[in-house]
Amino acid sequence: MNNRLKVLRAERDWSQQDLADRLGVSRQSVNAIETGRYDPSLPLAFTISELFGLPIEAIFSRD
């Protein structure tokens, strides 16, 4: 799965730790999702979507 998390985060000038704090997860989680090593669960994907104010499909896409 591909995602635009890194771009969206950069647009807001947030560090990985900033995003992790806002999502209530660890920095390792944000790093793993950004680099495609881990696909988030549906609840976490919804949290990410709500945080950025975008639909899930605007953040995540199939390979």
Place this chain on the structure above:
Amino acid sequence: MTFRNRATRRYIRIHLSLSVLYIALVLLASLFIPDNAAPTPMVILFALLPGLVVLGWIWNMGSLLVNMEDEYLRMLEVRKMLWATAITLSICGGWGLVELFAAIPRLPVFFVFPIWCVGLALGQLINKLTLGDGGTCA
């Protein structure tokens, strides 16, 4: 990341407390049970007391998985445990088969749990090599 630290800190605190208790109970059992003692109920009870601590360790690990709120870190822990289980079953199954057909020393059942713990460390290494993150503890 305080939520993660809370679950991990709790795990480590309980684990260390149980470890101290385990050492104390093994020392007590060694002190009061003579070598090659007959398997009386009292001797079996004394010998099983450290086994209760082993159950406590297992409960603590399960509790860590339940209390970890970070799904990625929890996944790393689960992967470690699966690797540990695979390694333990492979060693014990393989050794057991060789025992059946060759005159090699028997693998004491006592070593199953320590082998599993070594498997955890290997699982952490495998996580690090394959995912870039080892995991939080254990």
